[in-house]
Amino acid sequence: xxxxxxxxxxxxxxxxxxxxxxxxxxxxxxxxxxxxxxxxxxxxxxxxxxxxxxxxxxxxxxxxxxxxxxxxxxxxxxxxxxxxxxxxxxxxxxxxxxxxxxxxxxxxxxxxxxx
Amino acid sequence: xxxxxxxxxxxxxxxxxxxxxxxxxxxxxxxxxxxxxxxxxxxxxxxxxxxxxxxxxxxxxxxxxxxxxxxxxxxxxxxxxxxxxxxxxxxxxxxxxxxxxxxxxxxxxxxxxxxxx
Numbered sequence: 001x002x003x004x005x006x007x008x009x010x011x012x013x014x015x016x017x018x019x020x021x022x023x024x025x026x027x028x029x030x031x032x033x034x035x036x037x038x039x040x041x042x043x044x045x046x047x048x049x050x051x052x053x054x055x056x057x058x059x060x061x062x063x064x065x066x067x068x069x070x071x072x073x074x075x076x077x078x079x080x081x082x083x084x085x086x087x088x089x090x091x092x093x094x095x096x097x098x099x100x101x102x103x104x105x106x107x108x109x110x111x112x113x114x115x
Numbered sequence: 116x117x118x119x120x121x122x123x124x125x126x127x128x129x130x131x132x133x134x135x136x137x138x139x140x141x142x143x144x145x146x147x148x149x150x151x152x153x154x155x156x157x158x159x160x161x162x163x164x165x166x167x168x169x170x171x172x173x174x175x176x177x178x179x180x181x182x183x184x185x186x187x188x189x190x191x192x193x194x195x196x197x198x199x200x201x202x203x204x205x206x207x208x209x210x211x212x213x214x215x216x217x218x219x220x221x222x223x224x225x226x227x228x229x230x231x232x
Contacts, residue, residue, distance in 0.1 A: 032218050032219060034220065044206070046220055090157070090158065100165075101146050101163075101219040102148070102160070103219060105160075108156070
């Protein structure tokens with residue numbers, strides 16, 4: 001069965017420091033991995049995805065994520081956090097060999113950036 | 116181009132009334148998804164439409180919930196005899212399934228905030 005885990009309900013980071021939001025997954029076929037962000041009172045926005053190729057993918061707003069096959073992880077990172085990065089972040093996965101295009105979603109991690 | 120649109124943006128109703136929520140996906144997207152999100156919580160999958168295939172209704176919480184997708188485009192989520200526990204934000208998303216973009220990236224609408232009094 002496919003699954004996604006975001007082990008931290010909340011992550012607190014000081015502005016200017018690097019941030020990491022963790023995600024691990026389980027999928028039987030080829031993992032397609034996604035990160036989405038939800039700002040307060042807004043819908044979800046796509047940040048970045050990993051399909052194949054370079055393990056380090058870059059996305060919107062200076063975010064990047066590293067696919068690690070051996071650790072089945074896809075952690076979201078940013079070198080220098082901004083207060084405006086405070087939001088709810090969701091990791092999602094689907095099996096790229098499956099014709100079902102549904103995503104399996106993590107529970108979300110609330111990121112709080114303190115000035 | 117236009118994104119996913121949803122209407123109404125807010126809906127307040129009385130317990131026991133029926134409500135209809137509308138989703139207009141991105142043109143050409145064959146896959147459409149409905150989710151429910153309680154305040155500050157994760158996404159609860161409700162239903163998935165893919166082309167002309169039978170929809171995956173496995174996430175619908177009760178038989179009071181139903182959805183249809185007409186002409187492979189606009190979708191309506193109907194909740195009959197609403198209950199207070201139905202109060203949430205209902206999100207719609209769509210995705211394409213062809214070409215380089217056809218990997219399942221979902222594009223979300225702004226949501227409908229439903230309040231059942």
